[in-house]
Amino acid sequence: MWNHADIAGIGMTSQRTRDRMVARLREQGIEHPAVLDTMRSVPRHLFVDEAMASRAYEDASLPIGEGQTISQPIIVAKMTEILLSSPNMRHVLEVGTGSGYQAAVLSRLVSTVHSVERIRSLLFKARERFRALGYNNILTRHSDGAWGWAGRGPYDGIIVTAAPPSIPDALLDQLSIGGLLVCPVGKQSGDQTLTVVHRTQHGFQTEYLDAVRFVPFLTGKL
Numbered sequence: 001m002w003n004h005a006d007i008a009g010i011g012m013t014s015q016r017t018r019d020r021m022v023a024r025l026r027e028q029g030i031e032h033p034a035v036l037d038t039m040r041s042v043p044r045h046l047f048v049d050e051a052m053a054s055r056a057y058e059d060a061s062l063p064i065g066e067g068q069t070i071s072q073p074i075i076v077a078k079m080t081e082i083l084l085s086s087p088n089m090r091h092v093l094e095v096g097t098g099s100g101y102q103a104a105v106l107s108r109l110v111s112t113v114h115s116v117e118r119i120r121s122l123l124f125k126a127r128e129r130f131r132a133l134g135y136n137n138i139l140t141r142h143s144d145g146a147w148g149w150a151g152r153g154p155y156d157g158i159i160v161t162a163a164p165p166s167i168p169d170a171l172l173d174q175l176s177i178g179g180l181l182v183c184p185v186g187k188q189s190g191d192q193t194l195t196v197v198h199r200t201q202h203g204f205q206t207e208y209l210d211a212v213r214f215v216p217f218l219t220g221k222l
C-alpha cells in the first residue's frame, strides 16, 4: 500500500512539519514525553484522504468521509495523556475508530487497543492502514459502540471519540476497577464537555474538563 517515502512524507507532510506540530502541542500544554514522541512518529497524513494530506499536521479536525472527522491533534494528545495518567494503562477500548488515527497513537503506548466503529466503510479503510503500517496490536469490530466489546473486557481505559448525550452503561460496566474512561458528553455540537470517569472500589468518580466539539454518537450500524 505505501512505501517508506510515503510513510516518511515530503514537504507539508515531512518530519519538519511533524516537529512543528509537536512544538505546538507542547505550547498547548501537552507534557507527557511518550505522547509527544508518538505524535511525532505516527504518520497522520496517511489517515486522511490524499487530497487533505498536506493539511494533516495543522491544528484542525479534517473530514474523513461519511460526514465524520479526524480530531484535532491537540484533542488526540490530550485524551491520550489523560488515559496515560493512570499507571496501569495496558488494555484499552476505543469507541469510534474513524480514520484509525487515535487508535494508532494509543497502540504505540499501551499493550492492546480494541476499537469499534459503526460505519463499515471507515472501519475497512482504518484496518488497511493498520495492516500497512504494521500496527498489529489493534483489534477492530464493526459494531454499535454503545454495547462496548464485552467479550474482551474489562478495560484499563475506555476512550470515546464521538459525543453521546450521556455515557452508555455498558461502557461503565466494562471499565476495570482502577480504570479510567474519557468521553465527550453532550447533546449538541456546541454543548459538550470532556468528561473523565474513574472507577474505584467504591463506585464511579466523575470529573468535568473542557468544552469540546465532537461528531455525535449515533446508534446502529451502517
Ligand code: SAH
Pocket (backbone or CB within 6 Å): 064, 068, 069, 070, 071, 095, 096, 097, 098, 099, 100, 101, 102, 103, 116, 117, 118, 119, 122, 143, 144, 145, 146, 161, 162, 215, 216, 217, 218, 219, 220
Ligand atoms: N477516533 C477517530 C475519530 C473519528 S470521528 C479518529 O481518530 O479518526 C468519531 C467516529 O465515531 C466516527 O467514525 C463515527 O462513525 C463513530 N461513531 C459514532 N457513534 C458510534 C457508535 N455508537 N459506535 C461506534 N462508532 C461510533
